[in-house]
Amino acid sequence: MRLHTSSSSTSSSTPPSHLSLASLSALFLALPALVSASLDCHDVGAKGKHFDLSPLGGPHQVHWRRELTEAPGLFFNTTFTIDICNKLKWTKGGNKDEECPHGTRICGVERREVSANATEFVRAIPIAGDYKLQNGRDINAQWTLLRDSKSNHDTNMEGLRGELHGGKYPFAGKKGIDQQAIVEFICDNDRTGLEGDETDDSDKEEDDEDKVRRNDDEDGDSKKGRSLQFWKYEEEEQDKGKKVGVLRLQWRTKYACEDAKAEPGSSSGWGFFTWFIIILFLVIASYLIFGSWLNYNRYGARGWDLLPHGDTIRDVPYILKDWARRVANTLQGPGSRGGYSAV
Structure with a gap:
């Protein structure tokens, strides 16, 4: 499903896309069941x-x-x-x-x-x-x-x-x-x-x-x-x-x-690390679902604007790219050429 961000400059005649909260909830909550469906x-x-x-x-x-x-x-x-x-x-x-x-x-x-x-x-x-x-x-x-x-x-x-x-x-x-x-x-x-x-x-x-x-x-x-x-x-x-x-x-x-x-x-069941991952996943999923519901009812948000901190989430790839560039420059060092720099 393609999501469109809504803004104040968008014409009111353009129909906004709708993100079904029920579908989003089902998607998040079904993943742990798929992981644990196999024979243990x-x-x-x-x-x-x-x-x-x-x-x-x-x-x-x-x-x-x-x-x-x-x-x-x-x-x-x-x-x-x-x-x-x-x-x-x-x-x-x-x-x-x-x-x-x-x-x-x-x-x-x-x-x-x-x-x-x-x-x-x-x-x-x-x-x-x-x-x-x-x-x-x-x-x-x-x-x-x-x-x-x-x-x-x-x-x-x-x-x-x-x-x-x-x-x-x-x-x-x-x-x-x-x-x-x-x-x-x-x-x-x-x-x-x-x-x-x-x-x-x-x-x-x-x-x-x-x-x-x-x-x-x-x-x-x-x-x-x-x-x-x-x-x-x-x-x-x-x-x-x-x-x-x-x-x-x-x-x-x-x-x-x-x-x-x-x-x-x-062990007669799942280990601590497995439970930690599952609980962390459910906490994040609950936060996203509740935040989306709140933005939908309070601000009438649509698309990516439904997600809490949507702007930050969209900037994550660029933040990671900039961080990787900084790490590469740090590891590479100032270079091996000595002497004075050209004026």
């Missing part, structure tokens, strides 16, 4: 209970090996990488066509076995993440307690279930099948959740123990077996017969217990 693993809430899943942050992997029923002997390996705290990073120097787009929290990379020691890339499936800049889709995390589940199997279990959305395959274009992940965090006081963990910091091929549909029997680095387990991935029919690709994972950890204690040095 430090404070996951479900029915009044709060969980700190930040110790499980970082990329973790599970594998799924399947054989096509219509083509016996043809095997596909899919590596699912999940980071519940941050978006997954691309591999440095890697092929971007073989990775999920920026903003992905859960990604599945499928490869076809061409020989005993070689695989061929097939596709990368973005399961869940925030893609507001790409196509407006977001993770829309939904959390419920396992004891409130409709499944009889989960009613006696302690923990929480997270439904994470945002993914689509193919990702580009309007067509494609929506993706989502259902991760069950099951309370287990004897596990940190990192037992048998495999991160994505190495690019190794799968070995013989990965050649099963579910890897919950694999020992990994612990005799307890892996805490993060692949359950299944398949297309499911949901509302009105719509097909959705659903990845199901189980994660046993003490951090899913309702009486879990926070780790030393971990």
Whole structure:
């Protein structure tokens, strides 16, 4: 919206521009909501209970090996990488066509076995993440307690279930099948959740123990077996017969217990600096909104004249430019040429 400044020399026949205070208020107050809309693993809430899943942050992997029923002997390996705290990073120097787009929290990379020691890339499936800049889709995390589940199997279990959305395959274009992940965090006081963990910091091929549909029997680095387990991935029919690709994972950890204690040095919410920035932003926004309302009702101001200290705000770029010039001249000094100045 283009804003015009009104002055006493302007003809009264010129219609002044109007700045909607309601629109201005909505713009200022909506920004903090957009910032906090993403998944915050430090404070996951479900029915009044709060969980700190930040110790499980970082990329973790599970594998799924399947054989096509219509083509016996043809095997596909899919590596699912999940980071519940941050978006997954691309591999440095890697092929971007073989990775999920920026903003992905859960990604599945499928490869076809061409020989005993070689695989061929097939596709990368973005399961869940925030893609507001790409196509407006977001993770829309939904959390419920396992004891409130409709499944009889989960009613006696302690923990929480997270439904994470945002993914689509193919990702580009309007067509494609929506993706989502259902991760069950099951309370287990004897596990940190990192037992048998495999991160994505190495690019190794799968070995013989990965050649099963579910890897919950694999020992990994612990005799307890892996805490993060692949359950299944398949297309499911949901509302009105719509097909959705659903990845199901189980994660046993003490951090899913309702009486879990926070780790030393971990925070169950936003830090002081984050709150300071948000409060400062709201104070400035309130000052601008109230000042604009006051100028509108008391003086009938329009456009830039609505803002308190509007002249000063318009002069800020010039003030900064002049300040930068003074700093540059000070750092540069009087020059290296000596002797007398010319008369």
